[in-house]
Amino acid sequence: MTEATGLTYRTESDSMGERQIPSDAYYGIQTLRAIENFPISGIKPLPTYVDACVLIKKATAIANGALDCIPQEITRAIVQAADEILQGQFRDQFVVDVYQAGAGTSHHMNVNEVLANRALEILGDKKGNYQRVSPNDHVNYGQSTNDVIPTAIRIGALLALEHTLYPALSDAIAALDNKADEFQEIVKSGRTHLQDAVPVRLGEGFRAWAQILADQMSRIERASEDLMTLGLGGSAAGTGLNTHPQYRQQVAQILSQLTGQPLKPAPHLMAAMQSMAPFVHISGSLRNLAQDCVKISHDLRLMDSGPKTGLKEIQLPPVQPGSSIMPGKYNPVMAEMTSMVCFQVMGYDSAIALAAQAGQLELNVMMPLIAYNLIHSIEILGNTISVLTKRCLEEITANRDRCLSYAEGSLALVTALNPHIGYLNAASVAKESLETGKSLRQIVLERELLSPEVLAKVLDLEQMSTLPKSEA
Incomplete structure (x- = not known):
């Protein structure tokens, strides 16, 4: 105990020596070294990414226990610890910066250490007694950062799509279709090159947007199929070293049950670990969606421009005052926010493409960047489309007289x-x-x-x- 802070510590050791770890911390010495080495952004791992890693650890513990590779009592303790984390406990223990050691070893060991130390408590032992439950020999049995992290990116992206983006897109498509029906009889002037064009139906414009989003959703779903082939079981460099012959198949089946996704082992584990193509593919489909969302958000802003000196064919719902100096001003803030998020997603896609081509020989060490950018892209796009739908699309009204006046003139x-x-x-x-x-x-x-x-x-x-x- 230190007199200044009243904190107590435990001593842990690794291949580089001993360090003092706060007694209440569930992470261990390798996580501490990463905290010290990478004070870069202050951005911690995304909760969905943590979920993906913990689901993998739960599945591998179940498989290794069933194959008698680790003792049953340790299997049960690891699984219980994993379930507690998945239910929301110990989330403050995942502390390694997004920008960290290549391949994601630091985050991987953070997960291994938290699970090991919680498993020790469950077994009635003290945190840090790794002779009883080891982050490496038990939690990480038959695994490597080389196969766990690319699998976690796949699982994290699939979870984010299922829980965030797909529901948001479905709601947005329904809202736009509803507005299309509501506005179907309203005639307005079409515009090409921002100049007058032939008359169109306001409702058909909204229906076109609904179709655009539906097409984008189909493209993303097709791209996501690449994420369902796992290199888990490749261990170090894709060789399958230190894994049971049946482990690869069993762990894919268990993960399928845990996630509800039709997962399967890769036909060539080394290829699945080296190529980042599935992530580039899905990121490209997200960029495609983002580009169309920017177009739609800009259209909304143009059609709502005014109220006296713009088009003002539609009224976007005012959600907050628009100026610190001009009273009574309301801005299309939901559409503006949408464009900003989409620009960020496009930037993430460029970073993912650069990282994906930066692998050498048996490993791509840029995976932490890919993991954060890809999962974050999915989630911020989903959250954006969701709030745009609820706070904008569903409440749009039409200025019928203004539309008709422009069409006739x-x-x-x-x-x-x-x-x-x-x-x-x-x-x-x-x-x-x-x-x-x-x-x-x-x-x-x-x-x-x-x-x-x-x-x-x-x-x-x-x-x-x-x-x-x-x-x-």
Whole structure:
């Protein structure tokens, strides 16, 4: 005990010597060295990543216990410790900075030490008595950072997709489809190049966004299939050294049961450990989603611009005051936030691509960066889409009169005249309308280019803005 702080310590040793560890800490000496070596960002491992690592340790303990590779009482203690962590306990014990030792050895040993020390308590022993339960010889039996960390990235990404991104996308698609139905009869001016274009239905614009997100979700689901093939069992360098012959298959089956995912062993363990391609693939699909989300969020901001000097075709729900100096101002903050998050995801994707190509020989040592960036991308995208849906998309209202006014005043209506009066005549009519302020209808009738009855049919906004029905 030190007089200044009242803290007590235990002594632990590793291959480099002895160190004093706070008695109440569940981490051990190798974690302490990592804390000292990597005071970089203050960013700790994501809870989902911790879950993934602990699920792997639970599955490996069950498999190794069943194969008589570790004693049954130790298996039970490790499994109980893992369950406690998965239920939310001891979360403050995972303390290694995201930017750490290559391959993730520091975080891996942090997990091993916390599980070992909690297992010791469960068995009625003292923390640090690694002769009884060892972080390396028991919790890590038949494993290596080389196969555990890439497996944890896979499991963490699958968990994040299942719990965060997929539900958020499903809700957003439903909200946009609902708004599409609500706004289906509202005609507005289309715009290409930010210039007037032919009339469109406001509802179809929302339905297009719903389809875009549905397509992106399908792409992500297809990319995620790569994550379900595990290199666990490869041990050091993919050789399977110190593993039971049946371990590889059993641990994949157990992890499948624990996660609810159809996991399977990789056909070539060395390949599964060396290539980061599955992570680049899923990250690329996230970047693709982010790019479309930016487009949608920018469209929302443009359509809500105003209220007096912009388009103001729709009203986004005001959720907070928009200015520290201008009273009564409300900004499209949910759409703005969405773009910022998406830009971050695109940056993470670039970092993942750089890290993925930086492996040498039997190992890619940049996996800690990939783990954080990939899982974080999934979770912040999911959280963003979720709050955008609840605090913006579901409460959007339409300015029907403004939409119709723009549609009726658009020079692009002249496009519908092309088949009836020819492109050059139509261009001349548009030019005169712009110069004189006369309506297209007035000019066509003055020039006697069409009869009033035919013109009424040609410039029918409802008909012009109706999409053709798709064939069954």
